[in-house]
Amino acid sequence: MAPAEKKRDFLPRIESLRGIAALTVVGYHVWGGFSSSSSWNWVDAAAFRGLMALSNGIGAVVAFFVISGFVLARSLAANPDPVRYFRNRFFRLFPAAIAVVALFTALHQWFAIHVMHEADFSAANVVLNMLMIRTDINAVMWSMKVECVATPLILFSVWLLQGSGGSWLWAIIAVLFGLSFWGPYVHALGDASNLAPLYAFVVGVLTQYHGGRVASAVKPPLATVAALFSVLVFCLCGTHKQTAPILMVECLSAAGLVGLIAWCQLAIFKPLDFPAVRFYGRISYSFYLLHVLGIRFAGQILSPAKFPLSDLPVSAATLLVAIVSILITTPAAYLAWRFIEVPAIRFGRAFSEPSAALAAR
Secondary structure: OOHHHHHHHOOHHHHHHHHHHHHHHHHHHHHHHHOOOOOOOHHHHHHHHHHHHHOOHHHHHHHHHHHHHHHHHHHHHHOOOHHHHHHHHHHHHHHHHHHHHHHHHHHHHHHOOOOOOOOOOOHHHHHHHHOOOOOOOOHHHHHHHHHHHHHHHHHHHHHHHHHHOOHHHHHHHHHHHHHOOOHHHHOOOOOOOOOHHHHHHHHHHHHHHHHHHHHHOOOHHHHHHHHHHHHHHHHHHOOOOOOHHHHHHHHHHHHHHHHHHHHOOOHHHHHHHOHHHHHHHHOHHHHHHHHHHHHHHHHHHHOOOOOOHHHOOHHHHHHHHHHHHHHHHHHHHHHHHHHHHHHHHHHHHHOOOHHHHHHHO
16 A cells, blocks of 8 residues: 555554453453352452453454454455455464464474363364364464455455445345354354354444444534443443344444544543553454463463462452463564564565565665
8 A cells, every 4th residue: 555545544543442352352261260260249249240341252352353344344445456355364364373373283282282172283173273264273263264254245345335335234234143143154164153243344344434424423522422332331241141132232332432433533532542552452463362372371370379369359360360361472462463463464465565565675
């Protein structure tokens, strides 16, 4: 892209939102490890339930899907070339995923380490995991498998919207939402994959094309209320079973928040500009891929250090493990972002921007 196109295409606050979502997923997995523990008293129980609301990990993945649909539709509006689109998606998703699967395989081979559950580390299955056909080695990669399925869907949705408006997209959302109640469809990709929120990508596309008009019609005080309401609804959904209707509510709340962040300069969004938040936004993909390993190492570090997790209030133990997991994952995610993600993205773009690549040298 030309510099002007890059500036128009990139929204730093949306990237920051992705970073917050990645941190939320850590809380979700740590909270799940303590969900069967007994609370000390009603204060501990209330605090633990509050952490549950703030750690809406499934909702965070749905938000990832909305953001992907939004950002990719924005990119396609700047350059609709499908060859460029698929090439850039490949170099965006696969190099980091391949490296993480290779890392997990090496750790299992050398130290018998596995995350979440024991997986098949045969050569064939490792390759299938690297290609995201299977996701049993790093179970959180189920969402990346759904991202791969959604890649042509997003392109098709943008093509439909540019050609005939948004009516067909609403029909696609309605059909996919209806299918989200049907088990064989939901689990059609196998492993732990969940196709139920596939429509979230299409919602993200609609948000990109029509969200600006809606957001511009809302006055700042009302927009602030709407943003707070979206966050509140999102957190409340985290305290409920992730049924098809709950997933749709999470999708709509995420879309509302994305639209408000993109087109409303509200004071409530200023924390998204903090350097630390921006940092986690940049490394969010590698952080998401690696966080389960960080949680595993956090447990191993705290045990020899004789931290009496079982003697702490369950809310305090959950918070402690989450913080240590984040501290462990962050440097690894930064290295993966700096030395795998960034070079791979630049390499993919160099195919269509040879002159820009030469100028950069």
